[in-house]
Amino acid sequence: MTPTIIETQAIDGQKPGTSGLRKKTAVFMGPNYLENYVQSIFDGIGGVAGKTLVVGGDGRYFNDSAIQIIARLAAGNGAASIIVGQNGLLSTPAASHLIRLNGTDGGLILSASHNPGGPDADFGLKYNTPNGGPAPENVTDKIYAATTTISQYKTIDATDIDLGTLGETKLGDMTVRIVDPVANYADLMASLFDFDAIKALFASGFTMRFDAMHAITGPYATAILEDTLGAAKGSVVNAVPSPDFGGGHPDPNPIWAKTLVDEMMGSDAPDFGAASDGDGDRNMIMGRGIYVTPSDSLALLAAHATAAPAYAGGLAGVARSMPTSAAVDRVAERLGIEAFETPTGWKFFGNLLDAGRVTICGEESAGTGSTHVREKDGLWAVLLWLNILAKTKSSVKDLMQNHWSDYGRNYYSRHDFEDIDSAKAHACFDALRAAIPTLPGQTHAGLTVESASEFAYDDPVDGSHSAAQGLIVAFNGGARAVLRLSGTGTVGATLRLYLEALETDPNKLTGDPQQALSEVIKAAHAIMQIEAHTGRDAPNVIT
Numbered sequence: 001m002t003p004t005i006i007e008t009q010a011i012d013g014q015k016p017g018t019s020g021l022r023k024k025t026a027v028f029m030g031p032n033y034l035e036n037y038v039q040s041i042f043d044g045i046g047g048v049a050g051k052t053l054v055v056g057g058d059g060r061y062f063n064d065s066a067i068q069i070i071a072r073l074a075a076g077n078g079a080a081s082i083i084v085g086q087n088g089l090l091s092t093p094a095a096s097h098l099i100r101l102n103g104t105d106g107g108l109i110l111s112a113s114h115n116p117g118g119p120d121a122d123f124g125l126k127y128n129t130p131n132g133g134p135a136p137e138n139v140t141d142k143i144y145a146a147t148t149t150i151s152q153y154k155t156i157d158a159t160d161i162d163l164g165t166l167g168e169t170k171l172g173d174m175t176v177r178i179v180d181p182v183a184n185y186a187d188l189m190a191s192l193f194d195f196d197a198i199k200a201l202f203a204s205g206f207t208m209r210f211d212a213m214h215a216i217t218g219p220y221a222t223a224i225l226e227d228t229l230g231a232a233k234g235s236v237v238n239a240v241p242s243p244d245f246g247g248g249h250p251d252p253n254p255i256w257a258k259t260l261v262d263e264m265m266g267s268d269a270p271d272f273g274a275a276s277d278g279d280g281d282r283n284m285i286m287g288r289g290i291y292v293t294p295s296d297s298l299a300l301l302a303a304h305a306t307a308a309p310a311y312a313g314g315l316a317g318v319a320r321s322m323p324t325s326a327a328v329d330r331v332a333e334r335l336g337i338e339a340f341e342t343p344t345g346w347k348f349f350g351n352l353l354d355a356g357r358v359t360i361c362g363e364e365s366a367g368t369g370s371t372h373v374r375e376k377d378g379l380w381a382v383l384l385w386l387n388i389l390a391k392t393k394s395s396v397k398d399l400m401q402n403h404w405s406d407y408g409r410n411y412y413s414r415h416d417f418e419d420i421d422s423a424k425a426h427a428c429f430d431a432l433r434a435a436i437p438t439l440p441g442q443t444h445a446g447l448t449v450e451s452a453s454e455f456a457y458d459d460p461v462d463g464s465h466s467a468a469q470g471l472i473v474a475f476n477g478g479a480r481a482v483l484r485l486s487g488t489g490t491v492g493a494t495l496r497l498y499l500e501a502l503e504t505d506p507n508k509l510t511g512d513p514q515q516a517l518s519e520v521i522k523a524a525h526a527i528m529q530i531e532a533h534t535g536r537d538a539p540n541v542i543t
C-alpha cells in the first residue's frame with residue numbers, strides 16, 4: 001500500500017524529558033502534534049522500514065486514538081509489524097518485557113506515568129530501544145533534532161484496527177499482532193519468584209491490600225496476586241483502569257495513596273500494603289503500621305534478594321540514582337559488590353544492566369527493578385517483598401527495624417515545590433549553582449558544609465558524559481541536601497529538594513523522618529533561599 005505523505009511544520013518544544021515527551025493531553029491532540037513526534041522518533045532511529053515495534057500504553061485518555069495514529073504512521077513508514085496489547089493496554093514493564101521477549105526493534109509506550117490523565121490532564125509518549133529500556137540521551141537527542149527539521153510525515157489511509165480482538169490482522173501491508181497484556185508478564189514473574197512459598201504465605205492467612213489506583217496494574221495484580229497466588233478476593237482495589245484514573249493522581253506515595261496509608265496505619269491493617277502508578281512501573285510498600293521509603297525498600301530488597309530463586313546466586317552489583325539515599329550503598333559494601341550512582345531517570349541504568357554490572361537498581365521516586373526488564377517494575381517489587389516475607393516469616397516492620405539496627409538508618413525525605421513560575425525556579429537553581437564554590441566551610445542551622453557540587457555522570461560502560469544532573473550540598477557527618485529541577489512536569493517548574501541524614505544511634509532509629517531531618521531542612525533553606533526566590537515557604541508534596 002502506498003503511503004500518504006502529509007506536509008507538516010516543525011512544532012516547538014517536542015523535547016523528551018526525564019522519561020519521554022510529556023505534555024497536556026490537549027497539546028498532544030493538537031493538529032499534527034502526535035504525528036510529528038512519531039515521525040521524528042522513526043526518523044531519529046533511522047527509520048522503521050521492515051522493523052517490528054511493541055506499542056501499548058497505560059490506558060489514559062487518548063491512549064486508544066493515539067495508538068491508531070501510531071499504527072498508521074508505522075505502516076506508512078514501512079514497518080513489518082507491530083505487537084499491541086489488547087485494547088491498547090500494556091504496563092511499562094510489560095512493554096519492556098515484550099520488546100525483549102520478541103527481540104523487536106524497540107517499542108512506543110504511551111504514558112505520562114504518575115501524572116493524572118484525562119482531557120485536561122497529561123499525556124506522554126516515549127521510545128524504548130531494543131534492549132527494552134528507555135532511549136538513552138544520544139537517541140533522544142536525535143529524536144529531538146528530527147522534531148526541529150521535520151517537513152512531512154508518512155501515514156496510510158486506513159480504517160481503525162480492532163484493538164479488542166486477540167490475534168493477527170493487517171493494516172495495509174503491516175502485520176498487527178494483538179496480545180494479552182498480562183500473560184507473558186505473569187509468566188516472567190513466575191520464573192523469578194518462589195510462587196509456592198508466596199502461595200503458602202497467603203494460605204496461612206497473610207493479608208494484603210494492593211491499590212492499583214484505577215491504573216494499569218489492576219489486571220496484572222488481580223491475575224497474579226489473587227488468581228495465581230491466592231490472595232483473598234478483593235485484596236486488589238481500584239483494579240479497573242480508567243482513562244482518568246478515577247479522577248485521581250496515580251502516584252503511589254503517602255499523599256496520593258492516602259487511603260491505603262490510613263488503612264495500613266489503622267488498627268485492622270492487613271499484613272502488607274502496596275500501590276502502583278499510572279503505567280505500573282512505580283511502587284509503594286507498606287507494612288502494618290509502617291511506610292517504607294523507596295530508598296529503604298531498595299536497600300532491603302538488595303539485602304534479602306537471595307530469598308528469590310532468580311537472585312539466589314547473589315547480585316552482580318546495585319545502582320541508585322544520585323538523589324536516592326545511600327542506604328543501598330552500605331548493603332553493597334557488606335556484600336562486597338559494586339554500587340553505582342547514576343543521574344535521575346531509568347535510562348541511566350540500561351547500560352549497567354546490559355553489561356551485567358548490576359542486578360538490582362532503584363530510585364527514591366518509588367522505582368525499583370532488576371535485570372528481568374529494562375524499566376522499573378512496580379509489581380516486581382511487590383512480589384520480591386512477598387517472596388522475602390514468605391521466606392523470612394517476618395513482618396515488614398521487623399524486617400525494616402532489623403535492617404536499620406544492622407546498617408543504620410538513612411532518614412530521607414523529598415520536598416517538592418510544584419507549579420512554580422519557571423523563571424523563578426530557574427533563578428533559585430542558578431543562584432545555588434553560582435554559590436557552590438563559596439559554600440564549603442559555611443555553617444547553617446548547626447550544620448557545616450563539607451562540599452558542594454553539581455552532579456555529572458560518566459557512564460562506565462559506554463563512556464558517555466551527562467552534565468548538570470543536580471546540585472549536592474553535603475554536610476559534615478553525612479547529611480546531605482540535593483536540589484533538582486524536575487524533567488517530567490507539564491506546567492511551570494517543579495523544584496525537588498532531597499534531604500538525607502544518616503543515624504546510627506540504636507536509640508534513634510524509629511523516629512519521624514521530618515523531625516530527624518529538621519536541621520538539614522533548615523540548613524538547606526538557609527542556603528538555597530527557596531522562599532526568597534519563589535515565594536513558597538513550604539513544599540506542596542512531601543514524600
Ligand code: G1P
Nearest residue numbers: 018019345346363365486487488
Ligand atoms: C521523576 C523522578 C525520577 C523518575 C521519573 C520518571 O523525574 O524524580 O526519579 O525516573 O520521574 O518516572 P523528575 O520529574 O524528577 O525529572
Ligand code: ZN
Nearest residue numbers: 113114279281
Ligand atoms: Zn510510571
